[in-house]
Amino acid sequence: MGIEGHSPPAGAVRRRPRPLSPLREHLRDTFWFTPTAGLVGAALLALGVLELDNLLVRELRKAGDYGEIESLIALADDTKTIITTVGSAMLTFIGVVFSISLVALQMAGGQMSPRVVRLYVRSRITKCTFAVFLATFLFALLVQASYEGNDDPRTVSTVPVVSSMMCVLMVLLSLGLFVAYVNSTLRLMRVSHVVDRITRESFRALDRYGVAAAGPPELPAAGAEVPHRGRAGVLRDVHIARLVRAAQRQGVVLRLIPRIGDFIVPGTPVLAVHGGAAAPPHRALRYTVSVGVERTFHQDLGFGLRQLSDIAQRALSPAVNDPTTAVQCLDRIVQFLAAVAERPLGALHHCDRKGAVRLVQDLPEWADLVDLGFAEIRGCAVDSPQVTRRLVAALEDLERLAPAGRRAPLERHRTLLEQAVERTVHEAADRGFALEPDRQGIG
Known part of the structure; x- marks a missing residue:
């Protein structure tokens, strides 16, 4: 199956995020x-x-x-x-x-x-x-x-x-x-400043990507895989322009197998080669994958939600017991999810200058982002009515904003929250109070 005439679908991204400089990141992290x-x-x-x-x-x-x-x-x-x-x-x-x-x-x-x-x-x-x-x-x-x-x-x-x-x-x-x-x-x-800083960096990462393709890519069968040859660590960045050039010279389409933020070890397949039996030479793929000791915001859409969830979980722990901080984190989680509620997610199609798809990069799906933002907070929030009320309000708001096809994960979290409150809270009046939607938690 030829790929030179493989045109990008509607909504494909043509601009590419600036590659992450390993030297610059090293200097910033030291x-x-x-x-x-x-x-x-x-x-x-x-x-x-x-x-x-x-x-x-x-x-x-x-x-x-x-x-x-x-x-x-x-x-x-x-x-x-x-x-x-x-x-x-x-x-x-x-x-x-x-x-x-x-x-x-x-x-x-x-x-x-x-x-x-x-x-x-x-x-x-x-x-x-x-x-x-x-x-x-x-x-x-x-x-x-x-x-x-x-x-x-x-x-x-x-x-x-x-x-x-x-x-x-x-x-x-x-x-x-x-x-x-x-x-x-x-x-x-100040937790409010830290939460706001994380949110702003998350939106910068979102704007850097543009809009993903509306549907899954139609690719030829994979003929080869390229293993990771560097050190073990978190996949922080891929050099998109260099990968597109390598795929164009080889006449193939490359698909990034792990997602940004995955931990990879030497030998892990990182690229699948579609439309050809041979992968680009090793020298053409050098410095195309950046691996580090921790995740960054550069191309990682889920890193901000991960941090907000961590802060909220620690605030709900018995050692801290700070539900107001958890509510602040939920506010920002809702802000981010509302921004991507109608945004196509799934796969980015990076094209060469002729408009042919040369690199496919998977993004987190809508259900992945919803689970990342709510799953662990929901498990810790049962004993805090302030957080459960804010969580119910958050799910209701997102259900109104999200298209009909994306409401299932939200409804699932709401059902699980109701079931957890019913098992934990024995008084009917307390259960009704804990499940009443309130954007301030307890306004």
């Missing part, structure tokens, strides 16, 4: 690069500014303006106390601030979800603050070492005036970043 760059930048800045001080003294000496040099020496002596204080106190300040922050982060991760830590690690303001703090400390040490203790304007080689002023400016920048950092860390400890 905490060493930005501070190291700050230290290197501070050293280079100190060398440049101190050379500017040397040039200033040489020019004044050539002009015979020794009185101006004496004024500069007096000004540098006035700022020396500030530089010495900054050099001795900044490192202690860094240690205290970040020790307290890590304790607060541990508390937030314990109360919400361990995956909250990624928000802190990937925070730009956190890394910039740490980098500027260390850069200020190193810059102050280098400037402090440049003081000669020579007050003779005829023999002094350098007067660190410009560098001292630059150090003061860096201290002011550090204070401003410290205020922004505290504000960012406190927001990270």
Whole structure:
């Protein structure tokens, strides 16, 4: 069966999400690069500014303006106390601030979800603050070492005036970043902000994909499979453009077997080859699959629902007992599911420039997303009428928004919730109260 004339179905996606850069993701997931760059930048800045001080003294000496040099020496002596204080106190300040922050982060991760830590690690303001703090400390040490203790304007080689002023400016920048950092860390400890951040990232992942094909792809029989040859881990991203080019050169259609977010090990089939007996050569498929230690939002539609469900479950645990947080998570789950209620799901068809399908990528179905959002919360919510009332209201709202063909999973969850409440709650009045729809839980 030929595939060159295999045209994409109506609604196929033609734009492709930007590939995930492994190097960029590695740098964002680590905490060493930005501070190291700050230290290197501070050293280079100190060398440049101190050379500017040397040039200033040489020019004044050539002009015979020794009185101006004496004024500069007096000004540098006035700022020396500030530089010495900054050099001795900044490192202690860094240690205290970040020790307290890590304790607060541990508390937030314990109360919400361990995956909250990624928000802190990937925070730009956190890394910039740490980098500027260390850069200020190193810059102050280098400037402090440049003081000669020579007050003779005829023999002094350098007067660190410009560098001292630059150090003061860096201290002011550090204070401003410290205020922004505290504000960012406190927001990270607020569950409403974390939930909103997760929701926004989920919608960005949804918009990145566009709209899936309206129906299942009609593909020739699979002739071969391509196994995974890298390390074991979570499938985080596929390089769609490179896979499309490889499939076009080989004259085949590739289908991604695992979904984004699946854990794969070496030898796991990752690509099925349709329309040909031979797979593209290995060199053409290099760097087309990105595997990491944890899921990301880049191409993973279900990761946001997974995190919201985790936060809600932990809030409903006996150790935390915070049903209001679970209601907040349900609010955002409903928001996301309402956005995809009428959206075609199932498979993305990626085409080459001639319009022929070259790559098919499976997405979570509607039932998968509904189960991910509600199944585990429903199992933990039976003893909390505030959550059951919000859950009933959520299911009713989605039933009104979803097409008739997508109401079955919602009706199933509602039936299971009613059965669980009937088994657990013995009083009829309490059962009626727990199953009354309420968008505020208990308004």
